[in-house]
Amino acid sequence: MDSLATVISGFDFRPLLVSLKTAGAAIVFVFALGILAAWWTLGVSERVKGWLDSIFTLPMVLPPTVVGFFLLVVFGRSTAVGEFLIDHGLRLIFSWPATVIAAAVVSFPLMYRTVRGAFEQLDQDMLDAARTLGQSEWWIFRKLMLPMSWPSVAAGTMLSFARALGEFGATLFVAGNFPGVTQTMPIAVYFAWAGGDLTTAGVWVAIIVVLSFAVVFGIDACTAWLSRFKKGEALG
Amino acid sequence: MSVSVDIKMHFHKFDLDVAFEADSETFGLLGASGCGKSLTLRCIAGVETPDEGRIVVNGVTFFDSEQRINLSAQKRKTALLFQNYQLFPTMTVAENIACAMDPKLPSTVRYKRVKDLLKLFHLHGFGKKYPARLSGGQKQRVALARMLAAEPAILMLDEPFSALDSHLKACFEQELLDMFEGYDGTILYVSHDIDEAYRFCDRIAVMDAGSITDLGTAQRIVTDPQSVAAIRQSGCKNVSPARKVDEHTLFAENWGITLVSDDPVPDGLAYVGIRAFEIRAAEADDDVNVFPAIAARVSDSRFQRTVMLGINGHSGGNEVEKFVHWRLDKLVVPESELVERGDTLMIKLPSKQLHLVTR
Numbered sequence: 001m002d003s004l005a006t007v008i009s010g011f012d013f014r015p016l017l018v019s020l021k022t023a024g025a026a027i028v029f030v031f032a033l034g035i036l037a038a039w040w041t042l043g044v045s046e047r048v049k050g051w052l053d054s055i056f057t058l059p060m061v062l063p064p065t066v067v068g069f070f071l072l073v074v075f076g077r078s079t080a081v082g083e084f085l086i087d088h089g090l091r092l093i094f095s096w097p098a099t100v101i102a103a104a105v106v107s108f109p110l111m112y113r114t115v116r117g118a119f120e121q122l123d124q125d126m127l128d129a130a131r132t133l134g135q136s137e138w139w140i141f142r143k144l145m146l147p148m149s150w151p152s153v154a155a156g157t158m159l160s161f162a163r164a165l166g167e168f169g170a171t172l173f174v175a176g177n178f179p180g181v182t183q184t185m186p187i188a189v190y191f192a193w194a195g196g197d198l199t200t201a202g203v204w205v206a207i208i209v210v211l212s213f214a215v216v217f218g219i220d221a222c223t224a225w226l227s228r229f230k231k232g233e234a235l236g
Numbered sequence: 237m238s239v240s241v242d243i244k245m246h247f248h249k250f251d252l253d254v255a256f257e258a259d260s261e262t263f264g265l266l267g268a269s270g271c272g273k274s275l276t277l278r279c280i281a282g283v284e285t286p287d288e289g290r291i292v293v294n295g296v297t298f299f300d301s302e303q304r305i306n307l308s309a310q311k312r313k314t315a316l317l318f319q320n321y322q323l324f325p326t327m328t329v330a331e332n333i334a335c336a337m338d339p340k341l342p343s344t345v346r347y348k349r350v351k352d353l354l355k356l357f358h359l360h361g362f363g364k365k366y367p368a369r370l371s372g373g374q375k376q377r378v379a380l381a382r383m384l385a386a387e388p389a390i391l392m393l394d395e396p397f398s399a400l401d402s403h404l405k406a407c408f409e410q411e412l413l414d415m416f417e418g419y420d421g422t423i424l425y426v427s428h429d430i431d432e433a434y435r436f437c438d439r440i441a442v443m444d445a446g447s448i449t450d451l452g453t454a455q456r457i458v459t460d461p462q463s464v465a466a467i468r469q470s471g472c473k474n475v476s477p478a479r480k481v482d483e484h485t486l487f488a489e490n491w492g493i494t495l496v497s498d499d500p501v502p503d504g505l506a507y508v509g510i511r512a513f514e515i516r517a518a519e520a521d522d523d524v525n526v527f528p529a530i531a532a533r534v535s536d537s538r539f540q541r542t543v544m545l546g547i548n549g550h551s552g553g554n555e556v557e558k559f560v561h562w563r564l565d566k567l568v569v570p571e572s573e574l575v576e577r578g579d580t581l582m583i584k585l586p587s588k589q590l591h592l593v594t595r
Contacts, residue, residue, distance in 0.1 A: 128283040129322035131309035133336040133386050143335075147326040 068173025
C-alpha cells in the first residue's frame with residue numbers, strides 16, 4: 001500500500017487534464033461539423049455525395065501518421081498556406097490547439113458516419129410530408145431529423161469523444177510531447193514505456209482502459225434511454 | 237377551382253405519361269399498386285419532378301418544363317395526405333396541426349383554429365398526446381385536420397384507408413364523405429379499391445403501367461369499362477385475351493371458346509371480360525355461349541360461393557386465368573342447388589354481358 005501511495009503522491013496527472021481538455025474541445029467542433037456535414041451530404045447529387053463521403057471518411061482509415069503529415073503540411077512552415085497562417089499569428093504546430101485539431105480531424109468521421117446513417121434511416125415520406133406542409137429544410141432538420149436521430153447523435157458523440165481521447169499518432173506529429181501542454185495520456189504511456197518507467201506506463205494504461213470502458217458502457221445506456229419513444233410507438 | 241396535369245417522367249419500372257383535367261369534383265386515380273398513381277400525386281405536390289410537362293392548379297403554374305417553372309414543394313403547399321399519414325412523432329397532436337398553418341398568423345388565431353379542428357374531428361382532449369399514443373383511426377383524423385390546417389389549393393389523398401382495419405374503414409368513410417361534401421375545390425383521390433373509389437369519386441381515371449387507360453364517371457367505368465385495366469380494376473374476375481372472328485363473334489384465348497356478343501366486336505379487339513356474377517347455369521346446350529364445364533374448385537365466403545369452372549375440358553392445373561370464376565349468391569340460391577366441387581354442368585356466358593376492349 002505504501003508503494004501505491006508514493007506512486008500516486010509523486011504522480012504527474014497533467015496528461016489526464018490535457019487529454020480531457022483536448023477531447024472536450026475537439027468534440028464541440030466534431031459535434032457541430034459532423035451533424036452539418038451529414039445533413040449537407042444528403043442534399044447533394046449522388047456523384048458529389050460519393051466524393052464528399054470518401055473525403056469525410058478518409059481520416060478514419062488513413063494511418064494517423066499520414067493525417068499528421070497532412071496537418072503539418074497545412075499548418076507548418078514548409079508550405080505557402082502554413083507560412084501565411086504563421087505570419088498572421090496562427091502558430092499552431094507544437095501548441096495545445098494542435099492537439100485539438102489532430103483529435104478533431106481523426107474523430108470527425110465517426111460522428112459524420114453515425115449521424116448520416118441515422119439520417120438515411122429516416123422515412124423520406126415523412127420529410128416530404130413536412131415539405132408539402134410548407135416547412136423549410138432548416139425546420140425539417142431541427143424539428144424532425146435531429147430529434148428523431150438523438151440516439152445515433154449521442155452514440156456518435158461518445159464514440160468520437162473516445163476516439164479523441166485515444167488519439168496518438170497525428171497528435172505526436174503536429175503537437176509533440178510537451179508535458180502539461182500537449183502531452184496526452186496515450187503519449188504519456190509511450191514515453192514512459194520508452195523511458196523504461198513501467199510503473200507510470202501501467203498506471204496510464206489502467207486509467208485509459210477504465211475511462212474507455214466507461215464511455216462505451218455509457219453509449220449503450222444512453223442509446224437505450226434515448227430510444228424509449230420508439231418502444232412507445234411499437235405499443236401504440 | 238381546377239387542376240390541369242400533363243406530365244411525362246421516366247421511371248425505372250415504366251414511363252409515367254399522365255394527362256387529365258379536373259374541376260370542383262372528386263377525381264379518382266384507380267390502379268394496381270405500382271401503376272404510378274401515387275407518383276402522380278407526388279409530382280403535383282412537388283416532391284417528385286417530372287421530366288417534362290405542365291401542372292396548373294387553380295390558375296397557378298406549379299410546373300412547366302417549357303417555361304422552366306418548378307415551384308418548390310413548400311411554395312405549392314399541397315399538404316398531400318400520405319398513405320401512412322406521416323404524423324410527426326416528435327410533436328404533439330396540437331403541434332402537428334399547428335405546424336401546417338401559415339406562420340404569419342398570430343398565435344392566438346392559430347391556437348383557436350387548432351381547437352376548432354380538434355373539435356371538428358372529434359379529437360378534443362387529444363391535443364397534448366403524441367401520435368404514438370393514438371389509434372389508427374385517430375391518426376387518420378389528425379392527418380386530415382393537419383391537411384385542412386394547411387389550407388391547400390387542392391386536396392390530395394393517397395389511399396387514406398389503407399392503414400385502417402376494415403371495420404374502422406366503414407365508420408370513417410362516412411365522415412370523410414361528409415367532409416368532401418362541404419369542400420368546393422378539387423379533390424384528387426388515389427385508391428386501388430373500386431368500391432371505395434365508386435363511393436368517393438365523381439370521375440375515375442384508371443391507371444396502368446404509368447398511363448391513364450380509361451377515364452369517365454364512376455358509373456361508366458363499372459358498366460362499360462374501356463380498357464383491360466378498367467375491366468380488372470372494376471372488379472371483374474374473368475378476363476381473357478381475345479381476337480375478333482366476325483362482326484358478332486370472338487375467340488377467347490384463355491378459355492379456348494368462341495363467344496357471341498350482342499355488341500358489335502370492335503376491330504383490334506384485345507380482351508374480353510365477364511363478371512363472375514353474370515354467369516348463369518344453363519339447361520340445354522342449344523343456346524348461344526353455352527359450354528360444358530366442371531367445378532374444379534369451390535370456395536365460400538359468408539354470402540357467396542365462388543366456383544372455379546374449367547371450361548371445354550380444362551379441369552385442373554395452376555393456370556388460374558384459364559378458369560372462369562362464377563359467383564353464386566348464397567342468400568338467393570338454395571343450399572341444395574349450390575354447385576359442389578367436381579360437379580359437371582352447362583354454363584352460359586350471356587352475350588349481352590361481355591365487355592370488349594381494344595387496349
